[in-house]
Amino acid sequence: MDPLRILDVDGRLLGPSPLPPEEIRRLFAVLLTVRAYDHKASALQRQGRLATYAQFEGQEAAQVGSAAALRPDDWMVATYRDAAAMWMQGYPWDNLLLGRMGDERGGAPPAGVNVLPPSITVGAHMIHAVGLGWAEQMRGTDRIAITYFGDGATSEGDFHEAMNFAGVYRTPTVFVCQNNGWAISMSRDRQTASETIAQKGIAYGIPGTLVDGNDLLAVFAATRDAVARARRGEGATLIEALTQRMGPHTTADDAGRYREERSLEDWRRRDPLDRVRRHLQASGSWSEDWEHEVVTAAAAEIEAAVGRAEDLAPFGAGAAFDRMFARPTAVLEAQRAELLGEGKAGS
């Protein structure tokens, strides 16, 4: 299988563009914005203002290209590394940051945003997207569900069960695997003896597509087709986006222990932003000023979100008891009272 590629590393179209020029320009601005966020979040982590953070540098096209193919009301179920995709689907920076600051309100995007909080455990969340899409099918809407996961996640049993259910019930689910080469220190070739991840679809009667994950247009085209198929009621698709995580696994990881720095050189040449910039440059629709403007505006927006998130007063001591059920049970109320010193055990 050769991966689908539309934009080569020099920014040249290898075939008809799936997107009009203005839209490519808009998505380049998005790429710049999400990279600005990624850098900002890493910086905040270094300053101790965020807990562990999982960078997505290198994977921007895979996330932005795929999310660009969605309708605003579609469901999204993604991971700790998918802030770019989530943001595109309406999940505010504020929430993403709050989550990383260790505040449960990070998991609560505004009403109408159908994006679940990022999955921290690996593997379990894909079947949730199957269930969400299935429910929409039952209710007769044409809403679909997209789920993001890594190469490592494909080893979990839950990947298998999710794909199998999606195949059997032809649920409107788009499975996007960002194969970034690594699951922490485990390289892709030792994660599974399957030649590609895309071919795993065969085991479920689900078409698998291999795309250059650093090619915004290829990722968009593949996802657009998968979304259209799902919306038409024809079932799920598995997309493998070949990419590379340029940073460590998280800010707590030392990638030097398992990855040679020079193995990244080739990937740097394939940077997902550079090739879109070259493409825009070639058609004269890019300028340094414009890029600067976009980045500055994004930085300001993100900065404002950081401010809001940091200013949000933490929950009170007893708040956890309120988050368990629609109404706290008597057991929880008694424990809250104990915590707050109002109750006396053994009385």
Place this chain on the structure above:
Amino acid sequence: MDPLRILDVDGRLLGPSPLPPEEIRRLFAVLLTVRAYDHKASALQRQGRLATYAQFEGQEAAQVGSAAALRPDDWMVATYRDAAAMWMQGYPWDNLLLGRMGDERGGAPPAGVNVLPPSITVGAHMIHAVGLGWAEQMRGTDRIAITYFGDGATSEGDFHEAMNFAGVYRTPTVFVCQNNGWAISMSRDRQTASETIAQKGIAYGIPGTLVDGNDLLAVFAATRDAVARARRGEGATLIEALTQRMGPHTTADDAGRYREERSLEDWRRRDPLDRVRRHLQASGSWSEDWEHEVVTAAAAEIEAAVGRAEDLAPFGAGAAFDRMFARPTAVLEAQRAELLGEGKAGS
């Protein structure tokens, strides 16, 4: 994919036989024997002398043909429906019967028999075969491990993890899926949208083979090749044996609720014993007297095993406490004393 077939329903060879005539004759005797067991066990269950029993009628060739390809010291990890394969690998009738009578000693075959007690849960046991074979690999033996499972079991996440580990570590594992068309009331075509189960191997870099599971010789040939591959250190193979369970799921099941009786007509013509009998008849190496002799001897042997199993005095009241650890813990000893009325709580 066309299933491998060597012996057609009329008992004619479609290619060279993988087994010499005497061996085919011997295995026909085995087929007769295991069918005699299956019928006897069903009868015992009806008399209330066994608990629920899972018949394997129709699947004899799949089990006998594959187990015939093993060395006596190879590991076997099979299910509640695989008594025939287990018996061939040395698991005594006594133990199989004891298990069905609800006695833990059923799970203890004699020393030297490398067959685990039958797996009652669906799916979890395949990875055990991976671990067993892996351990043999580590110790430098050329012992392999075979595991049996059904079409339904391929939907469990553990099937996926087992196949993936076997692929990654090239463990000496032979995966034998008896696709008998059903998982209780769920037909194979609704279990997975994959066209075949054999093709699921592609997802793990493991070769998949589809065989006529009612063809003793085809099953033998496919398993022989898979075992040889595993023994040579070349890794695992997935074999899908197409067959049909002719009885209900278990003696507690009413197959009439989900399967049309006439859907079995075609399968009756493909009976795994009939075609071997026809083959032997054609070469003049079968007689009614001989078959009668074999069945009578088998019946006597099984009857004797039933007697021994039924005569075995049940465990005493406190025995469960002895089976938990090499030596019972103080907690267990206290509980045993309580059960036996020697201890007084609250004293």
Place this chain on the structure above:
Amino acid sequence: MTEMNMAHALNDALAVALADDDRVVMLGEDVGLTGGVFRVTDGLQERFGASRVIDTPVAESGIVGAAFGMAIAGMRPVAEIQFLGFSYPGYDQIVSHVGRIRNRSNHRFTAPLVIRMPFGGGIGAAEHHSESSEAIYAHTPGIKVVAPGTPAAAKGLLLAAIEDPDPVIFLEPIRVYRAIKEDVPAGRYLLPLGVAEVVRPGTDVTLVAYGAMLRDAGRAAEALATDGVSAEVIDLRTLSPLDADTIVTSAVKTGRVVAISEGHRTAGIASEVAAIVQERALYSLLAPVARVTGWDTIVPLKRTERHHIPSVDRIVAAVRRTLGD
């Protein structure tokens, strides 16, 4: 009111829920065509269609995970796991996801689903089919755990579980399914979750039980009554959250408590009952709270299973010990 056994009462409850609320769907292994291994869902697929009563592949994690997704999207799924012992492959979905989404999203997303599971032994079934590990789910935050002991309670609690805005694990005592009949109210009938019931008043000792053990607690109370011992029997009904007030009120009154559970002893439901009673009623206790439970062993197979499940004799003997006899 009709006389029903528990399997029938549960079937009735499911039919009511499916008829009353479009959002209710059922899914599980063999729930449709065959009506489930215990026939609890008998006839429901025929009546409500294969898209409301869904036969699934053999994949417990998938069943729970898909139901969870459906619930978030606004459905009211009722998932069936064939036996409690087969819920373990779906354990991560239950503990890590079903019980957490409300907390994780600060109420923005919720998972109002019910996971039904037959539980307990006593029918000489194969290994894994006689589990009574409800304590592990009671220990899990974010999930309610319900275990009825009688047909009417089964119906009222199941309908309440389906209407509850949060996830509920609903445990059905296997050996009670067809063992007892009683009058069950027709139509929509609700019993509150989290509320235990004094099913037999008494003055000398409190027997705390649930599920299949409720019947044996009642039998023990009968036996004790003929000897002049008045036992109060409490049906817990909900194992999480436990109705501590009902237990403690009774303990204060009788001064003696026997906590009965078919589950393993260590860190089990009976341990929790004992911990609560000594915590809140120590100075009323005339004897230690006795635990009559399954042992810390695997449930033995048919031939010796009877030594594992608490018997009426063991309950009576425990009562006698607390009475100092």
Place this chain on the structure above:
Amino acid sequence: MTEMNMAHALNDALAVALADDDRVVMLGEDVGLTGGVFRVTDGLQERFGASRVIDTPVAESGIVGAAFGMAIAGMRPVAEIQFLGFSYPGYDQIVSHVGRIRNRSNHRFTAPLVIRMPFGGGIGAAEHHSESSEAIYAHTPGIKVVAPGTPAAAKGLLLAAIEDPDPVIFLEPIRVYRAIKEDVPAGRYLLPLGVAEVVRPGTDVTLVAYGAMLRDAGRAAEALATDGVSAEVIDLRTLSPLDADTIVTSAVKTGRVVAISEGHRTAGIASEVAAIVQERALYSLLAPVARVTGWDTIVPLKRTERHHIPSVDRIVAAVRRTLGD
């Protein structure tokens, strides 16, 4: 004797086991190349090779299941699960298979494996990374559960777990890994499983603790000592089987017990301690056994996690309540 922190002591134990016994192999996610997320296995793959210290795919059920198969075949696998919260996808393998093969086969097959898991909170980690659900494993028959609180105990117990003929879940308190140092004996050093230790003698009250809470129990004892209250501190070390005798002996002596656990309260380890103490020492008790535990809520994220984990203040307050202050 060398001064070591717990991570170092565990690494030392693993090196001893790998060096002494060919049958010992390690497997888990990232245990080899990176030496594990907490560096507990640092350098072991380099020293013993990639076939003895095995990096695996991300598949907890596969890790446990494969290790289980290896153990049956005669190896002594030590599996690592990256965090206790990630053991749930492997839960079925642990409960349905690892803890059962000896019973299922009446001793014919056994599974001497160790499953190591970091547990507990206190470092402001992401969701699922701060679990303290050890009670669910303690409730599971056929498995021993060990949870050291100090570096030397960690080494002695881990080596004993590896040599044990039965499966052991070995829980390593995350926030202790590098928090304390003490002298750790060199080479093969064994501490018995199932034996609790009185780590501080006292007369007025017994504090029962384990894992990371042991340190806080000690601090509480210090604080109480300055007020003239003499607290005895027991390090449980093994959670299953619990060393009831040591607990009860102390309870009889002091008449007051505070059971401390970071885990959830309902049907937790502290509940079991309370149940045992009231069962065997009721008439010695001067006050109810107090439970100081994590709440029945999901462990909150970083910003409010501190309200969940029992603090020294909460322990002291509980002691004061039992003293009637």
